[in-house]
Amino acid sequence: MLLIRPIQQSDYPALMQIAAESGAGFTSLPVNEQKLKQKIAHSEHSFAVETDKPGNQGYLFVLEDTESGEILGTSGIEASVGLSTPLYHFHQSTVVHHSNELNVFNPVEVLTMCNDYTGVSEICTLFLREPFRNGLNGRFLSKVRFLFMAEQPKRFAKLVIAEMRGVADDNALPPFWQWLQTYFFSIDFPTADHMIGVGNKGFIADLMPRHPIYVSLLPASAQQVIGEVHENTKPALKLLENEGFIHRGYVDLFDAGPTVEAQLKQIKSVRQSHRVKVVIEADTAVRKGVNQLAVCNCETLNFRATFTDDCRFDSERNALLISPAAADALKVADGDFVRYLNLDKGAK
Template structure:
């Protein structure tokens, strides 16, 4: 059984393994020891803080196999982005150039550089190691964050977003970045992506074109990937779309992958999650649920069969599940059916 829990200092080797396996374009998991250790330390501090509103906290978690102790993946939430480091995006919009006198009417797309998402919460760092990509593991890693948001609402903003990995090849070459590099930068996509991952974002403000870019002036290859996702990211995007997330024209400044967003109150797993009292036993029947405990610094989430008595608001769970969640009879849990 996989259990989601807050990361600890002892998880550094496992997090580095995830970073190495995640490949190019995974900005939030750079292969950099100092960066990863700092991120772990920041998460440990964030989970221990008492807060009344979202700030610079970052909540990083891992999925651990309860039998072997092996870490199968990682997932995270940033409480409010852009407060300590700028969060840049391009916004794709439409403008019209027309002249009645000349009988000319042209509708064109433009990309505008900005940081409109400052202060919003971000779903990030979702990575499941290949050998664990089966069953409901991916859903658990993604949806446990919605249970955390529903249970601890004051820690997160009203709008939640997620950056989707854009199109790049196995060597990390991005068609969109190739055009930007040719005209404004002189560094490779992988290097730019790495610098962003370790927080060295000053070069973006220094070199990125400030005026809107007409999409028609980009290379055909760059135009074709705007708003498109990497093939390995499609399952994650489909899951978020089912939760109510959609793209409102914002794309990544490096690979032009889409940013999707949703009001936290409208996220399906937040809206339809329920709270129950725990009863430990051996349910002879039940449905698949993702279930989390009511703790924050001791947050735990698992997926498995649960028998829910809706009339009495009771969730019957197994002894193994109770141990993984660190709950006992009478404790409060939150769950969502799968």
């Protein structure tokens, strides 16, 4: 059975492996022992703390194969970003150069560095290891965050963002970065990427251009990737677009990947998830469903989630019928509440 749960200290070797596999550009998981162990400890504290408002909490989940004990991937949520360290973006907008005398009306795109997303929640750290990118694994790993947020809305901001990885060449170097390195920095991309990953962001404010940048003055290679995503990130972006996330012109400083946003209450999986009582049904013929459902308990510290078609919603009893094995994995008993969501494509 595949199970999603909060990360714990014993998962450190698996998290380090995932950090190494994720490669350059995946700044939320730096290949750094101290930072990864801090991230685990911070997550454990965040799940344990009692709060009714978003703050400096970070929730990190792992996807585990309960039979083998292997960790297949990660998924995370930051409750409120930009509070302890600034969160920078470029915002792409249009200015108009206009002269009545010359009869010239010339709109031009500019990039302006900003902190507009300070205080919002962020879904992040989504990574499914290559051998397990099949079936509904990726969909489950992404959507489980929305089940948790739907169950714990007071822990999160009204607006939710996701930073998508930008385009990189065969050497994992973003074309957008190259002009920045040439004119503003004296360090290479892996160094800058590592510094951001371990939280050393002061150099951004020190060295980044402080005035709006005219996009038309950038090299063509940089212009072409603004707002575009890495090939490996396209499935994740499509999932979020289907959830209702949109791009409003905010892009990453270094690879120009888009940041997308949605109101928490308007996210499709939040709206379409249901909170019901559970009935443990031993008879497979009675409980067997036709759709793959993601199901989670309603806990915080002991949060558990799985997906299966071996369950169904019984409208007469207004309850979800699940197997004893699923109940054991979710740590629920008859009469407990769970939240479920249809994972099948096109589900309404």
